[in-house]
Amino acid sequence: MANLLEVKGLTTRVSGFTILNNLDFSIEENELRVLLGPNGAGKTTLICMITGQFKPVSGSIHFAGRDITGWAPDDIFQAGISRKFQVPNLYETLSVFDNVMVSLKGRRRVFSTLFQRLGAAERDRIWDILEFVELAEKASEPADTLSHGERQWLELGMLIASSPKLLLLDEPTTGMTEDGKRKTAELIRRIAKTHTVLLVEHDMHIVRQIGQRITVLHQGQTLVDGPMNEVMNNETVRRVYLGKGKF
């Protein structure tokens, strides 16, 4: 199957430090990929590069057959990549309902939103999504009254609302209780049934619960890439994670 996302020879430097070093990386359609790696391995940087927050020094990023290297974040979103931030990023004073509404897939230009009305189909879809992330009863509440877990789930709902071809989830379980983590993992597993997902995760329990294929990054390069059991039993990975290895 054709690769949905294809990263080739990606290099980036931030104030003299090479964060990503000639990185090759690809995701197939309908895949759920987990990105692992110790702190500073370049996981978040890779996501920032894909979504256009940082510009690469060299290398290319192709998405769905198009070269999106150097595009602006809003154009990359239009191409079909939605991103979840590590810290929940909501519209605090808007209601939960409106948070999902502004995230719905649709026209984004000023003059097309000026006279746009919320159709019945869109309304139903918002409720479907709110029920999926179990926030329907809070629809009218402003987002800043939600608990930490609910905020993470609302952002997941907003991402689904945007009907992306590729979902980038940057540590969605950060700061959650064990129960919350389990539920988030289950949500992600269900999302992955219908979406292509790239998940950055530290928590090995979560990775075990949902992981299929894993890519381990280390010092800006791919260390190992393979199915979960293989990666989990890999000597090098164990050494990198335990901090004994010198690379």
Add this chain to the structure above:
Amino acid sequence: MPELVVGDHKATETPALRSAGRAERRRYRAPPFVPLWALIGIAAAVALIGTYPYYGSNAYVLSLLGKFLCFAIFALSIDLIWGFAGILSLGQAVYFGIGAYFVALSLKINYALTHPTRYGGKFPDFMEWNGLTELPHFMTPLISTPFAVFCALSVPTLLGLLFGVITFKRHIYGVYCAVITLAESLILQEIIIEYQAYTGGFNGITDYSNFAGPGFLWFILAVVVVFLLIARALTHSRVGTVLKSIRDNDVRAEFMGYNVANYRIFVFCVSAFMAAAAGALYAAWVGIVSFLDAGPVFSIEGVIWTAVGGRGTLIGPFIGTFLVKGAEFFLSGALASWWQIIVGGLFIFVVLVLRDGIVGSIGNWIRKRKRGTTLHQLIEESDQKAHDRQLEWRPGGPPPTDEPVR
């Protein structure tokens, strides 16, 4: 009615019950377009101000009412960008001033045609004092008042567009944007003083026939109502929700595919248009325009009125303007030298204590009363509920997609 579990449906529910429950759950309390209290309040205020010429006899109060209404439109234009898009402009008077000067110039030129100067010139007297012998050619189109009004409204809007393109497109906002707008209004003030042959300089433009009568007061009131409706329609619509989302979190909005700069430019232009209209009405009403009406002090005063009334409320700027300017009318006689200090202190008080202004604070208080809880309690309660739900949570189906499930 059986207890409904959100998410997973209990197997014992009948389909009819389930759909009834679903409709019950899917009820979103959207705020009304014009709440009843606002409708009654605005109607009462319009009636009270509009009929003043028939029950009041004080010509000074009448002139103040028209003036305050123009100032309030000006404050509304600030609320639109500051309250709904998070753009703090300290130079909004630029657009007010340009609108006012176009109308004042036109009225002055027309006045001079029928009232020759001391030396017989049929052009504005301040031009004669500054050595001009006839009306400059580039100003002759302003003899037509409709054209002058068109310029008064379109030039500031286009200037707002230009300003928006050069700042927002370059991702300049927040404090830097505020500083640039401040500089903008300083520059305009300097230009007006420097080119006094064309602008009247320090003395401003005065001595022309203005329209300070009941008829024009009603016209200003009509503009106020129309602008309020436009502002409400704008902020209540989809584009308003997007603007508020950009105000709350511009990074998230950008990664949700919104071109943040274009939205900011759009609302800035609308705001510049309203400020220009306020300036045009002001010049026609009071009959004197000076460089102060385009300066930074007036801009900041507008920001203070908005803050006192409550930003992001649309009605707040009107209440703030009438309260602050009204207090100035009553108190500045007794406390003339202290007045500026009092206004400054008021602003500090509002920022420190009454962050949402008068209208916003009343709204918060009512919301608290309705819920019977504070925000803090609400979050705690929400945490507890979320915890309870996690315990009873069971996996369900895949997420809703707008494409067929693969």
